[in-house]
Structure formats: structure tokens, C-alpha cells
Amino acid sequence: MRKNYFLYLLLAPALILTLVFKYIPMYGAIIAFKDFNPIQGIWGSDWVGFKYFTKFLTSPNFGDIFLNTLKISFYGLILGFPVPIILAVMLNQIRKAGIKKNVQLALYAPNFISVVVVVGMIFIFMSPTGPINQMISSMTGKPLMFMSDPAYFRSIYILSGIWQAAGWSSIIYVAALANVDPELHNAASLDGANILQRIRHIDLPTIRPIMAIVFILAAGGIMSVGFEKAYLMQTSMNLPASEIIPTYVYKVGLQSGDYAYSAAVGLFNSVINVILMISVNFVVKKLNEGEGLY
Amino acid sequence: MYIKHSRIDRLFITVNTILLTLAVLIVVVPLVYVVIASFMDPTVLLSKGISFHVSDWSMEGYNLILSNPAMVRGFANAVFYSVSFALITSAVSIFAGYALSVSDLVGRNAFMTLFVITMFFSGGLIPTYMLVKNLGMLDTVWAIIIPGVVNVWNIILARTFFKGIPNELKEAANVDGASELLIFFKIVLPLSKPIVFVIALYAFVGQWNSYFDAMIYLDNAKLHPLQLVLRSILIQNQAPPGMISDQLAMNELKRLSEMIKYSSIVISSLPLIVMYPFFQKYFEKGVMVGSLK
Numbered sequence: 001m002r003k004n005y006f007l008y009l010l011l012a013p014a015l016i017l018t019l020v021f022k023y024i025p026m027y028g029a030i031i032a033f034k035d036f037n038p039i040q041g042i043w044g045s046d047w048v049g050f051k052y053f054t055k056f057l058t059s060p061n062f063g064d065i066f067l068n069t070l071k072i073s074f075y076g077l078i079l080g081f082p083v084p085i086i087l088a089v090m091l092n093q094i095r096k097a098g099i100k101k102n103v104q105l106a107l108y109a110p111n112f113i114s115v116v117v118v119v120g121m122i123f124i125f126m127s128p129t130g131p132i133n134q135m136i137s138s139m140t141g142k143p144l145m146f147m148s149d150p151a152y153f154r155s156i157y158i159l160s161g162i163w164q165a166a167g168w169s170s171i172i173y174v175a176a177l178a179n180v181d182p183e184l185h186n187a188a189s190l191d192g193a194n195i196l197q198r199i200r201h202i203d204l205p206t207i208r209p210i211m212a213i214v215f216i217l218a219a220g221g222i223m224s225v226g227f228e229k230a231y232l233m234q235t236s237m238n239l240p241a242s243e244i245i246p247t248y249v250y251k252v253g254l255q256s257g258d259y260a261y262s263a264a265v266g267l268f269n270s271v272i273n274v275i276l277m278i279s280v281n282f283v284v285k286k287l288n289e290g291e292g293l294y
Numbered sequence: 295m296y297i298k299h300s301r302i303d304r305l306f307i308t309v310n311t312i313l314l315t316l317a318v319l320i321v322v323v324p325l326v327y328v329v330i331a332s333f334m335d336p337t338v339l340l341s342k343g344i345s346f347h348v349s350d351w352s353m354e355g356y357n358l359i360l361s362n363p364a365m366v367r368g369f370a371n372a373v374f375y376s377v378s379f380a381l382i383t384s385a386v387s388i389f390a391g392y393a394l395s396v397s398d399l400v401g402r403n404a405f406m407t408l409f410v411i412t413m414f415f416s417g418g419l420i421p422t423y424m425l426v427k428n429l430g431m432l433d434t435v436w437a438i439i440i441p442g443v444v445n446v447w448n449i450i451l452a453r454t455f456f457k458g459i460p461n462e463l464k465e466a467a468n469v470d471g472a473s474e475l476l477i478f479f480k481i482v483l484p485l486s487k488p489i490v491f492v493i494a495l496y497a498f499v500g501q502w503n504s505y506f507d508a509m510i511y512l513d514n515a516k517l518h519p520l521q522l523v524l525r526s527i528l529i530q531n532q533a534p535p536g537m538i539s540d541q542l543a544m545n546e547l548k549r550l551s552e553m554i555k556y557s558s559i560v561i562s563s564l565p566l567i568v569m570y571p572f573f574q575k576y577f578e579k580g581v582m583v584g585s586l587k
Binding site for chain 2: 007023028091104119120163171194195220227246
């Protein structure tokens with residue numbers, strides 16, 4: 001036991017920082033149920049129950065913001081989830097190790113670019129005079145207003161997200177596929193199985209448990225869409241499609257100073273997140289022979 | 295033993311090659327475009343687009359960026375934030391990860407649960423902001439470096455790594471009378487260079503690319519990291535202060551702002567682009583250890 005003092009000492013910084021910067025804010029979330037008054041502080045302010053939750057749920061913005069959040073992440077999940085898997089299966093078929101490594105090097109690169117730069121590139125490429133519109137206007141005669149028309153916001157957001165992340169997300173599947181015993185493929189080939197059949201009966205079953213976990217985690221994060229990117233991509237014109245719960249929390253809370261209301265909206269968002277994750281885990285477990293996240 | 299490919303197989307391989315080539319092009323072309331455009335003469339770029347004539351090239355964008363105080367300061371701030379954040383994060387994660395990997399640490403599972411819970415629940419933006427404000431950290435470098443130090447994923451990464459170190463090594467030292475302290479510093483730490491490296495690398499990249507904490511916690515423009523300076527140039531379309539005097543004509547302004555955009559993208563991404571091919575295997579290692587716990 002004595003010798004453990006040192007270990008507790010090693011653990012202390014992480015523990016203290018976690019208690020302060022993670023658990024105190026969790027406690028601070030009760031501000032959502034209070035009429036926050038800076039002088040009285042969180043604890044001294046009066047309880048108001050679900051007042052701010054009701055205010056959000058009955059506000060005229062609620063429907064739009066809620067649906068925007070759901071749609072962006074739902075479509076993002078449906079479109080983005082299969083791409084890394086397909087990439088990994090295709091990469092796995094490259095026989096020359098050198099080529100495979102260089103292809104991976106290229107596909108992973110966008111992951112290391114900052115959101116600010118990615119959104120900056122989107123603005124440059126999609127601007128009315130940018131390279132994409134130069135091509136479009138040479139064909140149709142007039143440029144498309146990508147960044148100011150709400151109709152394009154979701155597609156640009158999701159497709160650029162796939163562009164940036166798909167390669168990197170494929171790593172985990174690539175690694176799992178590399179562990180498949182080559183004898184399995186050889187035996188199947190001798191039995192006359194072609195590549196497609198081997199992918200279907202050897203490769204895909206191998207990565208199925210990982211697919212399940214990645215899917216559950218992604219579905220659990222469905223309401224926490226990348227705030228940082230959505231906020232950068234917002235223009236006053238595309239707001240009808242781009243205002244999502246996290247950007248709304250930021251604006252109401254930090255820009256207008258309505259702390260309690262904003263915290264309530266944020267809490268509402270987290271609760272939905274947890275509910276989604278638990279339900280998706282339940283469904284996946286049923287479909288996946290009892291294999292879920294927990 | 296080489297198995298002859300059937301016709302379906304050959305078709306598959308062809309289609310596979312085409313699709314992967316396409317994927318690589320989709321990823322690489324925009325990046326290459328930005329790099330080339332940053333070296334173009336702005337007038338030519340606006341009128342003709344990309345050109346490969348040497349006479350159409352220019353370093354004007356880089357001259358503007360590198361002589362701009364806001365940009366240079368942003369770069370220096372970003373280096374400072376990223377390096378100190380990487381150092382602190384890896385130290386804290388390694389310490390905690392090691393402690394949690396020792397199986398006779400009383401309360402080990404309770405501590406682990408305490409950490410893991412924070413991966414799924416958080417107080418949210420407003421309570422976190424209020425805390426930082428109450429701690430008097432607004433508009434200080436601490437707001438950028440300290441609140442994000444504990445990343446549970448890093449602790450799990452470190453713990454997994456230390457669990458892989460053979461116990462016999464520690465036991466032998468223990469028999470020789472070495473204390474936990476001695477074992478940690480003399481035996482464990484020298485072995486843990488790879489994991490320190492992986493965690494520090496991730497922390498560095500994450501901090502280098504982040505803008506949000508700086509945006510909400512820092513008012514003072516002197517403290518702004520590169521990404522915030524970039525945001526005002528790229529997204530809010532503002533020339534950095536001191537870059538363009540108001541007597542310049544509109545055309546000149548537009549011409550220069552395009553140049554500044556391209557070259558600032560390249561400059562800000564340069565450290566990572568240079569690092570990346572050398573460190574790719576460490577990045578991959580990080581993903582692997584983290585996911586296959």
C-alpha cells in the first residue's frame with residue numbers, strides 16, 4: 001500500500017483537472033433549471049424548473065433548428081459511414097505495398113488540415129468567381145450561389161466532411177483487414193471463389209464488429225454535429241439551413257448572454273444524444289448477434 | 295503459388311484501380327491547386343486561372359503574408375500554444391496512464407469509470423465557459439492550454455501501452471528493492487518514448503488546428519493563434535491589420551486578397567505537411583492502439 005502513494009501522485013494531475021474542468025461544468029449545468037443571476041451565482045439563483053426547456057420547445061425557431069441538426073447528421077451518417085469501409089476494402093486489394101502506402105498517404109492528408117482552412121477552401125472554390133463556378137458558368141452561362149443559397153448548405157457540408165475524413169476513418173478497417181489470414185483467401189480461391197465473393201464472405205465478416213462499434217459511436221454523436229465547421233460555413237443568407245442547435249447555443253449564450261436559456265438548449269441536445277446512442281446500441285445488438293458497444 | 299485470375303477478377307481489379315485513382319485525384323487536386331495558386335501572379339490567376347509559365351509565377355502573396363505582423367504573431371502564438379499543450383498533455387496522460395495500468399492500485403476501476411464518464415457526458419458550452427471565466431482565465435494563455443489537457447482517449451492509449459510492458463521487468467526491479475518511483479523513472483519512462491511521441495503529436499496537431507477555444511476565451515488580438523487570424527482572412531474576408539492601406543484601389547484590394555488567401559493557407563498548413571509523411575506511421579499507431587483496446 002505504501003508504495004502506492006507515488007502512483008496516486010502520478011494520477012493526481014489528471015484527476016484534479018478532470019474534476020475541475022469536466023465535473024464542475026456538469027454540476028454547472030443545473031443553471032439550465034435556474035433563473036441565473038450573476039450576483040447570486042448558480043447556487044443562489046432561483047429554481048425555475050423546466051421553464052427554459054419549454055421556452056425552447058415552444059419557440060418558433062425550434063422546429064427548424066432541430067430538423068436542421070437532425071438532417072445534417074443523419075444524412076452525414078448515412079452517406080459518410082459506408083465510404084471509409086469501401087475505401088478500406090478497395091485499398092486491401094492493392095497488391096503492391098509501395099503503391100498502397102502512397103495511396104494511403106494521399107487519402108489521409110486532408111485529415112490534417114484545419115477546419116478553418118477547409119472552410120476557407122470551400123469559400124474560395126465555391127465563390128461566384130471561383131474555379132468551380134468558372135466551369136459551371138462556361139457551360140450554363142451563370143454561376144451558382146453555393147454559399148448564400150440554403151439549398152446547397154447541407155450537401156457542401158456533408159460532402160466536404162467526407163472529403164476530409166473518409167480516408168483517415170478507413171485506417172481502422174484497413175488494419176483489421178490486414179489481419180485476415182491469407183490462407184483463408186488462398187483456400188477460397190482454390191475453391192473457385194472470385195474476388196467479389198471473397199470480399200463478401202471473408203473481408204466483410206471480418207470487419208463487421210468494428211463496423212457496429214463505429215456506427216454506434218457515430219449515431220451517438222448525431223446531435224453533436226461539428227459545431228466548429230457549421231459556424232464557419234454560416235452566412236446570413238444560408239442560415240435557414242445552417243442554424244443548428246450547437247450554433248444556436250453559442251449565439252444565445254455567449255453572444256447574447258442568455259446563459260440559462262442557452263444551457264437548457266445544450267442540455268436538451270445532450271439528452272437526445274444519449275438516448276440516441278442507447279437506442280442504436282440496442283438495435284445493433286439485436287442485429288449483430290449480441291455484439292454491441294456495451 | 296499464384297492463382298490465375300478469372301475474368302470477373304480482372305474486371306474487378308481494373309474498376310478498383312480506376313476508382314482509387316479517382317479518389318486520390320479528388321483528394322489531391324484541390325490541395326495541389328491551392329499550392330500552385332499561391333505561387334501565381336495574382337493578375338494572371340484572376341484572368342486566366344492556373345498557368346505553368348514561369349513568367350506567370352510570383353512570390354507576392356508570400357511577401358505580403360510574411361511581412362504582416364498579425365500573421366507572424368499568430369504563427370508564433372500557435373507554436374507556443376501547440377508545443378506547451380503537447381508537452382503538458384503527454385506528461386499528464388503518461389502519468390495517469392501508468393498509474394492506472396498498475397493492477398494493485400486501489401480504486402483503479404473507480405478512477406477509470408470517472409474518466410470514461412466524461413467521454414459521454416459533458417456540462418456543455420455555457421457551464422464550461424462560466425467556469426473558465428470564474429477562474430479568471432479569460433484572455434490568458436491558460437484558457438487555451440489547461441482546460442483541454444485531459445483527454446481520456448490519451449489516458450487509455452497510455453494505459454494500454456504500459457499494460458504491454460512485461461510485468462517481470464518491474465518485479466525484478468522490485469525484488470532488487472527499487473521503489474515505484476525508481477521503477478517509473480528508471481524502467482518505465484525510458485521504454486515509453488513511442489507512446490509519448492504519439493500523444494504529443496496528436497496534441498500538437500489538434501492544438502495547431504483549433505480556433506474555437508481561442509475565439510470564445512481570447513479577446514486580446516495579440517494572443518490570437520494562427521487559425522483565428524486565418525479565419526478573419528479566409529472567412530470574414532478581412533485583410534489582416536496593417537496589410538492594406540485604404541488608398542489602394544478596389545481592384546488592387548481584390549487582387550491582393552486572393553493572393554493572401556492562398557499563401558496563408560499554405561503557410562498555416564506547412565508545418566503539418568512537412569511533418570506528415572515522416573510521422574504517418576505514428577499517427578496510424580495512435581489510431582490502432584486507441585481503437586483496439
